[in-house]
Amino acid sequence: MRTHAASKRHSHHDAPDTAARFRRLAGMAEGPERDALRQELVNAWLPMADRLAGRFRNRGEALEDLRQVAALGLVKAVSRYDPAHGTAFESFAVPTITGEIKRHFRDHMWTLHVPRRVQDLRNRVRTARQELAQTSISRSPTIAEIAERAGMTEEEAKAGLEALDSFSALSLDAELPGAGDGYSLQDSLGGPDAALDVVIDREAVRPALRRLPEREKKILYMRFFRDMTQSSIAEDLGISQMHVSRLITRCCTRLRDQAMLDQRDRVRPLKDAA
CATH class of the missing domain: 1.10.1740.10 (RNA polymerase sigma factor, region 2, helix turn helix motif)
Structure with missing residues (x-):
């Protein structure tokens, strides 16, 4: 007893x-x-x-x-x-x-924040792989086998497998696998595109350009789009180079001032609404 x-x-x-x-x-x-x-x-x-x-x-x-x-x-x-x-x-x-x-x-x-659901999937996938490795399988288990073992869908198994390799972040200075010449991940990244600023500037002055007199439009086109010199423009139009220089300066100033004014007019309603 x-x-x-x-x-x-x-x-x-x-x-x-x-x-x-x-x-x-x-x-x-x-x-x-x-x-x-x-x-x-x-x-x-x-x-x-x-x-x-x-x-x-x-x-x-x-x-x-x-x-x-x-x-x-x-x-x-x-x-x-x-x-x-x-x-x-x-x-x-x-x-x-x-x-x-x-x-x-x-x-x-974790180097980066990972949703708790994905972390749980990672843990279940890791356990399933370890258990399958202890069986008679002499190869890496398939996604379907892992999903069946862990009691999840194949999509969830894929997410868990991806999380297994995402526990820590790769340094931008790390040499890429197979590079052999010091080529790093940072070398493969792009940089700021200066042409994007040009697109923004062109769109900003487009309304004011339409309002310019035809001769001023032509001068700006010849100077900035055909890359002609001021002397070539003066010879083509039959005016002095000094006159061309003054017209270009005056047009650019007008376009800049109009673009700034349009910007203020667009921002003011947003401030009033706030």
């Missing part, structure tokens, strides 16, 4: 029996004595926290750092646990510590 004490078992054979100490902690006021008892309980359950941290090894984070995060979760569990609820401390502490470790991965290990 089993005794009451023998029937009380923990999920870990070395889990400490701290129920009495937790009841005493719950009835103590804040102070040095309560802090000492809380630290005693943390030390007693620290091996469990280390075991939970070990489940997350080989995921890009040092085991010692994971143990520190698990210890932080244990401290929170000890501080928040209320024995009056009737739940064993271990049942309360395990999800608290595990959640703290997962939060650490989510908040500190």
Whole structure:
């Protein structure tokens, strides 16, 4: 016949029996004595926290750092646990510590913010691949096999596989695979296109250009679109080069002032509406 004490078992054979100490902690006021008892309980359950941290090894984070995060979760569990609820401390502490470790991965290990759903898919895909690797399959599992193993759609499996390779960002200074000559990712990126500014300027002065006299239009066309010199324009029109220079300066000033005025007229209604 089993005794009451023998029937009380923990999920870990070395889990400490701290129920009495937790009841005493719950009835103590804040102070040095309560802090000492809380630290005693943390030390007693620290091996469990280390075991939970070990489940997350080989995921890009040092085991010692994971143990520190698990210890932080244990401290929170000890501080928040209320024995009056009737739940064993271990049942309360395990999800608290595990959640703290997962939060650490989510908040500190990803270079870029990734939606939590995609992170969950990544974890499920990684687990499925590891399980399939332990079977008789001697090749890389297909997307369909991973999806079936993980209980997800193939589209979700693809998203999880992409996330597996997106845990950290590639430096722009990193040499591209197979380059061999120092060619980096940054070298393949484009730069600002000065022609875009020209397009904006042309569109800004188009209405004012239409209102210019025909001779001024022709002079500007010959100078800026046909790239003719002022002396060539003067000879073609039968006027002096000095006159051509004055006309170009006057037209450009008029176009600039009109473009600025049009811009102010477009901005003013937006300010009034705000």
